[in-house]
Structure formats: structure tokens, C-alpha cells
Amino acid sequence: MRAMIFETPEGPDSLKAADRPVPEPGPAEVLVKIGAASLNYRDLLISKGGYRKRQKQKDLVPLSDGAGTVEAVGPGVEEFRIGDRVTACFFHEWAAGTATEHALETDSGRSRDGMLQEYRVIPVSGLVHTPRNLTDAEAASLTCAGITAWSAIVRLGRAEPGDTILTQGTGGVSLFALQFAKMNGCRVAITSSSDEKLERAKSLGADHGINYSKTEDWGQSAKDWAAGDGVDNVIELGGTETMKQSLIAVRPGGTLSLIGVLSGATTGNVLLPFIVSRDVRLQGVTVGPKDAMQQMCKAIEAADMKPVIDKVFPFEDAAEAYRYLASGAHFGKVCVSVSGD
Numbered sequence: 001m002r003a004m005i006f007e008t009p010e011g012p013d014s015l016k017a018a019d020r021p022v023p024e025p026g027p028a029e030v031l032v033k034i035g036a037a038s039l040n041y042r043d044l045l046i047s048k049g050g051y052r053k054r055q056k057q058k059d060l061v062p063l064s065d066g067a068g069t070v071e072a073v074g075p076g077v078e079e080f081r082i083g084d085r086v087t088a089c090f091f092h093e094w095a096a097g098t099a100t101e102h103a104l105e106t107d108s109g110r111s112r113d114g115m116l117q118e119y120r121v122i123p124v125s126g127l128v129h130t131p132r133n134l135t136d137a138e139a140a141s142l143t144c145a146g147i148t149a150w151s152a153i154v155r156l157g158r159a160e161p162g163d164t165i166l167t168q169g170t171g172g173v174s175l176f177a178l179q180f181a182k183m184n185g186c187r188v189a190i191t192s193s194s195d196e197k198l199e200r201a202k203s204l205g206a207d208h209g210i211n212y213s214k215t216e217d218w219g220q221s222a223k224d225w226a227a228g229d230g231v232d233n234v235i236e237l238g239g240t241e242t243m244k245q246s247l248i249a250v251r252p253g254g255t256l257s258l259i260g261v262l263s264g265a266t267t268g269n270v271l272l273p274f275i276v277s278r279d280v281r282l283q284g285v286t287v288g289p290k291d292a293m294q295q296m297c298k299a300i301e302a303a304d305m306k307p308v309i310d311k312v313f314p315f316e317d318a319a320e321a322y323r324y325l326a327s328g329a330h331f332g333k334v335c336v337s338v339s340g341d
């Protein structure tokens with residue numbers, strides 16, 4: 001079968017086509033013919049070996065996100081049948097509740113091979129049925145960005161109609177957060193470095209847009225927009241450079257959903273009184289378990305919600321998909337067609 005591998009991870013140019021044997025599913029496992037895969041910010045780091053000892057440094061098949069069709073099932077599998085359309089969970093062994101340290105090591109495309117190959121064996125515990133209204137590329141985007149946003153808005157965020165949400169940028173997680181927040185009757189403000197992208201976000205339902213390149217105190221601007229005491233839930237994706245403004249935006253007793261580190265992974269510039277004197281809840285968000293994926297898929301199907309896919313690259317142009325994501329030109333998800341749409 002066709003696969004793409006990083007012989008050694010030295011950026012997109014080091015992605016090479018390879019030939020691999022088709023694996024066989026064991027007990028409680030399923031062989032999936034991957035239709036499409038999608039890329040996340042972390043895949044850029046992995047492509048350069050950025051996870052160091054925490055990633056496979058030789059012959060890695062990258063990408064955690066994939067969706068496709070069941071080709072074969074191993075002994076004892078009852079939940080899935082040949083021909084079912086399925087989507088991979090980010091962690092293959094996190095069923096429900098709080099994750100264990102072991103569960104947090106069961107992602108793919110980092111220390112274990114991922115989805116940029118024609119076939120992948122996936123345990124039943126790491127698969128869900130694909131929403132009927134989605135293509136494989138749309139479904140692949142649920143594995144990481146979709147479920148992370150669902151967790152921030154619904155699973156951990158417990159959004160109520162009328163809540164105010166502030167989400168950062170127009171990448172994968174942020175646009176899913178916008179869509180799930182609107183599905184739950186929330187008001188949404190979104191930031192972007194581009195006025196044109198802000199207009200596109202408004203056409204998806206955003207109530208307010210702030211250009212963070214032009215408005216340095218965008219946190220205050222979001223607070224003013226939210227009225228009352230400020231924003232109920234800030235979807236924090238920027239990290240180092242955004243935390244301070246996020247804390248200005250959030251209302252006393254509100255939530256910072258800590259998800260991303262787009263501008264850095266330390267918080268040295270945060271004034272603790274913004275948190276400790278205002279009952280602010282810091283909620284770390286780590287994708288989500290299988291039962292939350294199933295709930296999210298039901299909601300997507302019921303609402304006929306469509307993930308925002310910017311581009312689907314052909315398999316042989318997968319390296320170009322990495323370059324495109326790195327350019328920051330994208331709006332929503334960047335995907336690769338593996339053997340399907």
C-alpha cells in the first residue's frame with residue numbers, strides 16, 4: 001500500500017512516498033481504508049522533529065486525523081462491520097471520563113504511525129461511526145480540532161444559550177468553536193489578523209469580529225462587546241501573547257479554555273490577580289474521549305453542520321499541504337485525500 005513517511009523529520013521536504021504491507025486486524029481491532037486525513041498545528045512541529053524523544057524520529061507515518069471505510073474486522077468486533085464509514089478518535093484508548101496517563105500516549109502520527117497511509121489498523125476503542133452528512137475529509141477534521149472545540153464549548157464548557165464566547169483566529173479549532181457555540185445559541189466574537197477572514201467568519205454566524213493585528217487591546221474590545229462584566233468563555237489558542245488580553249476579556253467567574261500555544265507555551269506575562277481576585281476558572285482542554293466524539297457526531301448529523309474545509313490536497317502533494325498550513329493563509333481545515341474524496 002501507499003504511505004507517506006518522514007524518514008527523518010526535517011520539514012515538509014523530507015516527506016517521502018513509501019510502500020508498506022497492508023496490516024491485519026487483531027482481536028478488537030478494525031482495518032480501515034483511509035479516505036482522507038487532515039492536518040493540525042502540531043503536525044508542523046512533528047514534521048520538524050519538535051517533540052524530540054516524545055516522537056518517532058525514523059520512518060514516521062504522520063497525521064492523527066483520518067476517516068474512511070471498514071475493510072476488515074478482527075475477532076470479537078461487533079460495533080463495526082465491513083463497509084461502515086468510520087472516523088478515528090485522537091486517543092485510541094480513552095473511552096470516557098478523565099484520561100489516564102496511558103490513554104494520553106495512545107494518539108497516532110507522533111510516537112506511533114498515523115493516518116497518511118492507505119490502510120491503518122485502529123482498535124474499536126479509537127473509532128466512531130462517521131456522521132452521515134460528512135465526506136471523509138470533513139470527518140477527518142473531527143479527530144482533533146472538532147472534538148477539542150466540542151470539549152471547550154460543550155463537554156467542559158457547558159455552554160448555555162445566550163453565553164458569550166470569544167475565540168481566537170480562523171484556524172481549525174477556532175472555526176469549530178464558532179460553529180458549536182452558534183449551535184448552542186451562544187453569541188460569538190472572533191479575532192483574526194485579516195479583515196477578509198473576519199467577514200467570512202461573520203457569514204458563518206460570528207456576531208462580532210476583531211482584527212488583533214490592528215487592535216492591540218482586543219481583550220478590552222471583546223469585553224465591551226460582551227457587555228455585562230465580560231466574556232463567559234474564552235477559547236485560548238494563542239498562549240504566551242494572548243493570555244493577558246484573554247484575562248482582560250473574561251468576566252469574573254468566567255472560563256479560560258486553555259487549548260493552544262500558537263505564540264508560545266509559557267505564561268510569564270500573566271498577572272495572577274486577574275485570576276485569583278476574580279474567581280476565573282482555568283480549564284485545560286485535551287481533545288476528548290470516545291463518548292464525547294459520539295455525542296458530537298450525533299449533534300453534527302442532527303444539525304447538518306458542515307466543518308469548514310479550506311483545501312483538500314491530493315495524496316502525492318501532501319508536503320504542499322504542510323507548506324500551506326504553515327503559511328497561515330488557511331481558513332478552517334487543511335486536508336489530504338488518501339484514497340477517497
Ligand SMILES: NC(=O)c1ccc[n+]([C@@H]2O[C@H](COP(=O)([O-])OP(=O)(O)OC[C@H]3O[C@@H](n4cnc5c(N)ncnc54)[C@H](OP(=O)(O)O)[C@@H]3O)[C@@H](O)[C@H]2O)c1
Nearest residue numbers: 041148169170171172173192193238260261262263286287
Ligand atoms: N489542547 C488540545 O487538545 C489541542 C487540540 C487541537 C489544537 N490545539 C492547539 O490549538 C492551537 C490551534 O490549533 P489549530 O490546529 O486550530 O491551528 P491552525 O488551524 O493552524 O490555526 C492557526 C490560526 O490561528 C491564528 N493565530 C495564529 N497566531 C495567533 C496569535 N498569536 N493570536 C491569535 N490567533 C493566532 C491565525 O488565524 P488568522 O489567520 O485568522 O489570524 C492562524 O491562521 C495550536 O496551538 C494547537 O497546538 C490543542
